[in-house]
Amino acid sequence: MTPVRLSHFTASSCLGCGRTATLTALRQHRGGLAPCRFETVDDLETQIGAVPQVDAVALPTPLAEYECRNNRLALLGLQQDDFSAAVEDAIARYGPRRVGILIGTSTAGILQTEQAYRRRDPNTGALPDDLVYQTTHNTYSVAAFIRCYFRLAGPAMVVSTACSSSAKVFASAARMLAAGVIDAAIVGGVDSLCLTTLYGFNSLELLSAEPCRPFDVDRKGLCIGEAAAFVLLERPGSSLDADTVLLLGAGESSDAYHMSAPHPDGLGAQMAMAAALRSAGLQSTDIDYINLHGTATPSNDAAEGKAVAALFGDRTPCSSVKGATGHTLGAAGGLEAVISALALQDGFLPGGINTRHLDPAIPIHYLTANSNIVPSRVMSNSFGFGGTNCSLVFGRSG
């Protein structure tokens, strides 16, 4: 693919709001998971990665109909690191029709409807009048909110492919840029805590009671988190400084195997990683670090480990940040793209946390401590229900 420049990026998660807070937590090798006290949930023994600052966010009055946790989280994310100012600059350069919006989410603002079902009319069963479906619950609502917030008039969409959503937006945006449909894209992921995912993963017995331990022999499942991560993508232009991060390649595939279990040999994951390398014109030996999907479920880590070992052997340092951030589901691809970009710019490899005894059955080079190796190119993996896989390759321009 034609490389695409990450002109500006930001992330907010349980590690904190913005790049400095995120980087500091990663550098200090600490996470943000805490026992689940979300909403009315008092019967699940698990840890979550909540963003407490979301509760204090107020949407501007003209955008009141978008009021929901997911859009508040989106606004919180847009306000960090002067990201909104960078978008406004791009709009001034290209015009409001030429800046696209491609956001990944799995559940958008469904929490509004989950809560509204408790307030159904006892006689008619009708939902309360104050539930606004289009601008909160509907999967597109977060992209509509951002389009309205920036008064944009260009292409927009949500990619909602479960936990690969906000990785796949990078591939779609790169295609739109290559086709000349747009000149810049706001991409990223926004996914917020809700009851569907907490009780859903509980039904699959995939929730970890302790902070999750990716690639640990005793891993017991995942911890759900929430995050808003945004990247402004543009064509590279003529002058790039060495710190500029580029999207070099993207690879997508489907397992064609099972709706909620990965292919046991990680075949789809392997295809996505191989496609990403091809797309970037690179060999596996060119990759300095792999940000793993690494959910800490027994089946994901085993399958992903096989896929990584098949392509990279045990040479390439890799880790999952989900012990620190939790699994932010539809926002994970975007969050981990930003973390990959931070690793490239700050010159380190983030080691995974919480992992005490690496699974000896998974022959990969898993980092449990930060490394001062300065990476030039990193891969980031995102896989999801429905057997959807996406791998991205990022690199420094110099």
Place this chain on the structure above:
Amino acid sequence: MASTTTLRGWIDGIGVLGPGLNTWAQAQPILAGAVVYQPQPVLVPAAAVLPPPERRRVGLAAKVALAVAQEAIANARQDAAALAAVFSSSGADCDNCDAICQVLASEDRHISPTRFHNSVHNVAAGYWSIASGAMTPATALCAYDGSFGAGLLEALTQVVVDGVGTLLVTYEVPYPEPLHAKRPLPSAFGLALVLMPQPGPHSLAHIQVDLVEAPADRVTLAQLEALRCRIPSARGLPLLQVLAEGRGARVILEYLDPLNLAVDVLPCR
């Protein structure tokens, strides 16, 4: 500077399913005005293409998507496993969403694993890849009422930039009450296109798409126009009408205000 790639491709196969529209072969003369339209409840075929365990778990929404996907692939005489896939829907499995919200509002919040994995927006893409064996990229999009346009735009960028044949599937099913009152979709409706980067022996028409600020076209038949206005996947009906008539024309499809998609259609035969 912006490149000037033209968004273009060849339509090799069509699938459609809606009230009184059971297949493309049956819908084509209706849309062309040669046969009288008779509204009928949608007859959604069983997803016989799925292995038995998945066939037991699949909901109506994915069945609609699979039906039109299979029809378009069969009409195009293409190998599904060689095509990328773009699924676009405003609501995905709306019955399943209602069922989960009911359980979550009850005393016992235990939802079933099947309910949970059917709740993902890429539910149809997941079942499709299992049914077809396609390990190619598949995506799932939402743009509310602009979901047809968003799907067509994504599919054509894949055709043009990646140079791959792409299956576009747009579909909706109505919510049951009480959500139906908030999002009143009148019926299930599915529309699928097989879009190819090169013309082939089965190509029906060449299309070129541009983003324009011009009002969307309507469908001639009032009853079908009512579907177009109320169901996101039916926003593609004006394109089907032109294809059914077998004529060259520019047709404007609704996308996202203020942008619509101008589709220049040139029949291959």
